[in-house]
Amino acid sequence: MSWNTQARTLEVSCEAFPTYRGEPVFVATRLAGTEKLGRLYDYEVDVSTIEADGLYISELHKLVDVNKLVGKRMTVRIAIGGNGTWQNGLTLDSGVNFGADIREITGVITEASCLGAEAPRRMFYRFRLRPALWLTSLNRENRAFMDKDVVEITREVLKKYPIEVRYRLSGPGGQKSYYPKRDYTRQWFESDWNFLDRLWQEFGVTFFQQGDALVLFDNASWKKHGPAYRTILYLDRGGQRIDEEHVHTLKLSRALTTGQTTVTDYDYMQGESHRTYTVKMHRDASHDNAEEYIQADYAQPLQGAMGVNGQRNDEQYEARLLARVRVDAHRCKSMRIKGEGNLRGLMTGYSFFLEGYPYQPANAEYVVTGTTIEIVNNDTVTQGGGLKRQYTCKTKFTAQDANEVYRTPLKAKKPRAFAETAIVCGYDNSVVTTDPLARLRLWFTWDRKGQRDGQATCWVPLAQPWQGTRRGAIWIPRVDDHVHVGYYNSDPDRPFILASHTTNDNKTPWDLPANEALSGWRSQDIGRKSGSASNSVVTDDTPGRLQVQVTSDHANSRFVAGFNTRIDGNKGRTEARGEGIEVATDAHAVMRANKGTLITTEPRSGATAPALDRGETVQRLAQAAEQHDVLAAAAVQAGAQQSQDRHELGQPLKQQATEIGRTGDDGLGGPSEPHLVLASAADVAATATGSTHLHSGRHTALTSGEHTSVSTGGNLFASARKAIRLFAYQLGIRIIAYAEDINISSLKKNLNLLAKLDITQSANRITIKATEEVMLHGGDSYISLRSGKITVGGGVYEVNAQANNLPPKPMGVNANGLPDVQANDQLFRVLSPTGQPLPGVDYQMIAQSAGHIFRTDELGRSPALNTVEQESAAFQLHWDEFSAARGEVNA
Known part of the structure; x- marks a missing residue:
C-alpha cells in the first residue's frame, strides 16, 4: 500500500457523524490512549469541525447532537508512512517507503463531550473510544453454567454482543487441545467483563484487538507487524536524524518474581486424600524462586448433570494447568523492556525485532504488551493566531521476549460468595430427588431464567449435623422446601446447603408460639396428599410436665415417657393422659432381648442402683423353690411322690433362682442367662378375652405362699404323660x-384306695364287679365271689333275712357299659355268614337311655344289656375290621 494514500496521519469515520454538503463535519485532530494485552483499550479522539462556506457555530449546534453519537461505532485510521527506505526488487514507486499502511482502531463511542469553539466557524469535541468488548462491563448478571469449559462459557456470554471473536486457542497444553469442563461455574452478580476477565486469567487466555475483531489466544505464536515495523531501529536522541520511525529511549529491566506455585483443593468424592500439586520455573538468581501456596479450583466432585455417573476429571492435569498459568503470569513479568519513540504504527499483541541497541543481548524479538500513544494531526487551516497545531507522535511501550508465553497479570478476584436462599426441586412429580451422597437439585430464588426442575442447578451437597462412615444423622429436604445455601471458602462455584428455613408456606412442625416448649423433629410420608401421615421424635419441656414421645401415625404407634400429654399433629400439645411410660399401637408389638428381660415394679427411686438390680425378686424365687422342696419332701415321706420326682423339679427351681441372681461378665449386673423375669411389688393380674397358654420346655412350677385357686367356666382337664401326684x-x-x-x-393296673381309718361309700346302689374275683376282707373274715362261686370264711356265719329263692342270673352291663343286673336284659351273639362265632369284634350299642362301645368275647357274645325299663336298642358292628356285610339288630 502506498504511504500517501491517506491525506493526513489521522482520519476518523462514523456512520452517525453529521455531514454538511455531503462532507463529514468532523476531522481528527488528536488521538491519545492506552492499550494493553488482556485489557480494554481506552482512547481519546479529539475532532474539530470543518471550515466551510455558510457553516457557522450556530448552524453546528443544529447539526451535532452528541446524544446521537454515544454508543455508535467509530473507526480511527492512522497512516503509517513506511520505513523510509527503498525495497530492492520492487519497481518504480512501489519500492519507496516500503511497508506504508493504514492502522485502524475500531470501537464504540462511550462518551462524547464538547471542548469549546473557535469563533465563528469551528467547534471542538472529544470522543472516548473503547472496544466493543467494553460493553460487557456495563451489565451485572447472576447466573450459572454447568458442564462447560472456558471457551464454551465465553461463546455463550459474548453471543449477544456485536463482537467479532477470533479464537486463536491451541488449548491448555499437555497434549490436550481442549480446556477442562467445570461442573458448575457461577457468575456472581458481576459484569460479563469481570466474569470473563477472571476466567481468562485463571485458564491463561488473553486477548488483543485486531482492527474490529477481538482475538483470544493462549500461546506464544505472536502475529508479526507489517514490513514497516517488523524491525525497529534503536537510535539515541543524540544520534543522527533519520526519516524512519525508531526507538529513541529504551530500558531493559529484570525483576524478582514468584517462581513456584503449589495449589490445593478439596474433593469430597476423594475425601480421604489431600493432594497438592506444584509447578515451578527455576531460575538461578538469588531469591528468585519463591513459592505461593493457594487454593485452586480443580476439584470437580461429579456435581454436573450426570452426577455420580459422570466421568471423573483429570485432577492432576487440571491442577498443574492452573498452577502453570500462575507461574507463567509471574515469570513473564521478570524480563521486560520499556521504550519510547515516534512509533505511530506499533500495535499491542504484535511482535518486532529490535536492532541497534548497544547491549547486544537486547537486540532480539519482542512482543508488544502495552502501548501509550499520543498523535496530534496538523491543523486543517492556517493558524493566524497563537494556537498552532503541528504533527507530533509520542509512543511509550512495554514488551517482553516473544519466545515466552504471555499471561495477563493476575489481578482479577473471584467474588466472595455469601449465603443465599433457594428452593429444593426435582424431576417430574417426585417428592424427594437426591443421589447416593444426599445431594439435591436447587432453584435459586434469584434465578430469572432457569426452570424450577431437576436441571436448575448442579448437584448441591447437603451439610448434615453429623456424618461419618455409615453413621450419622440425615434429614433430606423435600421438593419445595426452602433452604439456605453457603459456599466452601466463599467460592461461588462450590455451593452447599446450610439448612432449611421456614416461610409462609413451609411452616414449623407444630404451631408456635403455643408449642414453644416442644423440640424435636417431625417427618411426613412422601406422598403428595396434604395432611399426610407423619413420624415424630419430640421432647416436651413444659415445667412440671416433661415428656419424650416417639410416635408414628402408622397404626397409631407411640412411645411416651414422662408426663403423658397428647401431641396432636399441627395443633401440638392437647389434653393430659397420665404419667410414666406408654407403649401403644393399633398393630403388633414385640419386645425381644437376647440376653434377658426384667419387668418389675420393685421401686428404685433416683435410679441409683443398677438397672437390672433384682434382689427382692431373686429372694422370693429362692423362697418359693425352698417351699417347693419342703412340701415335696413331705409328699415323698407320705408316698405321694418318689424321691426322684422331688429332685427332678426341686433342683432346676433352685438352679433357676441362682442363675437369675447371678451376674454376667458385662459388669452391669445383668443375668448370666437370657431369662424373662416378671416381678411385682404388689400383685400380678393377667387376663385374655380368648385363651391363655403357658408352656415350658422342661418344668412348670406354681408356688403361692397361701392359696392357689383354679376356676373354670367349662371343664378342668389335666393330662400327664407319666403320673399325677x-x-x-x-x-x-x-x-x-x-x-x-x-x-x-x-x-x-390297679385302683388302690387306702385310708388309715374308714372308707365310707354311700349311694342308692353300690355295684362292685370283677372279671375274676371279688374279695371282701373284714378282720379275719372274708367273702369271695369267683366264677359263679361264693365262698364265705369266718369263725361265725350269720344270716338275718326273709328267705326267697330265685334262679341264678349272671352279671351284665347297663346302657353306659357299666356292670349292672336288672330285670330286663338282652344278650347278642355275632356269627360269620358260615355260622361261626366272631370273637373280638368291636360293636356299638345304642339304647334310648345311653350307649356304649364294647367287644365280643371268645364265643362271639356281648355282655347282657340290662335296663330298668323295656327299651329299644340298636346293635351296630364295626365292619372295618373284617370283610362282611353290614348287619343291624334291634331288641
Missing part, C-alpha cells in the same frame, strides 16, 4: 361332682 399335707382332699358322675378308672 396330689398331696395335701395338713387338711384333706375333696373331689365332688355336683350334677354328674365321678369316674375313676385304672385302665391297665
